[in-house]
Amino acid sequence: MKLPPVLTIAGSDSSGGAGLQADLKTFTVLGAYGMSVVTALTAQNTRAVTKILPVPPDFVQAQLEAVWADIPPQAIKTGMLAHAGIIQVVRGFLLQRAYGVPLVVDPVLVAASGARLLDAEAEAALLELCAHATVVTPNLPEAAALAGLPEPQSEAEALQLGKHLAHAYPQPYWVIKGGHASWEKHTVTSWVFRAGKLVQRHVQARLSLSKPPHGTGCTLASAVAALLAQGASVSIAIEEGLDFVHRALQAADPSLGQAATVLNPLGARPCLQP
Secondary structure (H helix, E strand, C coil), X not given: CCCCEEEEEXXXXXXXXXXXXXXXXXXXXCCXXXXXXXXXXXXXXXXXXXXXXXXXXXXXXXXHHHHHHHCCCCEEEECCCCCHHHHHHHHHHHHHHCCCCCEEECXXXXXXXXXXXXXXXXXXXXXXXXXXXXXXXXXXXXXXHHHCCCCCCCHHHHHHHHHHHHHHCCCCEEEEECCCCCCCCCEEEEEEXXXXXXXXXXXXXXXXXXXXXXXXXXHHHHHHHHHHHCCCCHHHHHHHHHHHHHHHHHCCCCCCCCCCEECCHHHHHHHHCC
8 A cells, every 4th residue: 555655844732733743644544645744743632722932943953864865744734933033944945955845835824813923023924834735724813914904804804805715825826714703694605716816615504613713724735635645636636635624624633632632634535535
């Protein structure tokens, strides 16, 4: 059985619901060989993040060098990159050593509370990384932060936001996730833009959850990366990635996590695996 190697460059979630733990679960379920470069350690659970310890940039570099020396990945996913120094190391390494390898960027820069997680220098560095990506997967608050615009209050404003980002940075496919859309009560719409234009629109039923979801962004980006590594087109990888997250939420065990719903990637496998 051939296992395409896929790399996550992300922070650790000690509760296992998001971060590189969610990424590795998703890679495995989708038939890829998961590897990780750790950018930050977090002390967190579904209720709160209590402490963050960024990894020194030179150690991030050492992890990247070790991976490439033995098992070069066929797709890469980035998540929490913590600060500008780490982002610059990752961007510089990938531009030099991973040209042509599919790159999925989950731009982690807005906390669930709405607080910004990166300073201005780091946000600028993150945008430079996004410019070279294959796919970028921001939610609405993250997309607004990247564009320097207010968060959309209607679908028309969300479309303007997506077109703005895709015009300013035309190379990647921008997947704007609509889970935060205040105007949608029974559905969740995700929009895909490229080169300033809307190219795909995905509408899913909004699930009735007793607790808000945790780890959906990590799971989507890692699913897209795993599918790209297996040769799926970008449009198919995005569509199946969104469906995978939806099924993983449907299969969630509500007894896990006091304050959030953690996904069950294993429960999404039958619909995607032959």
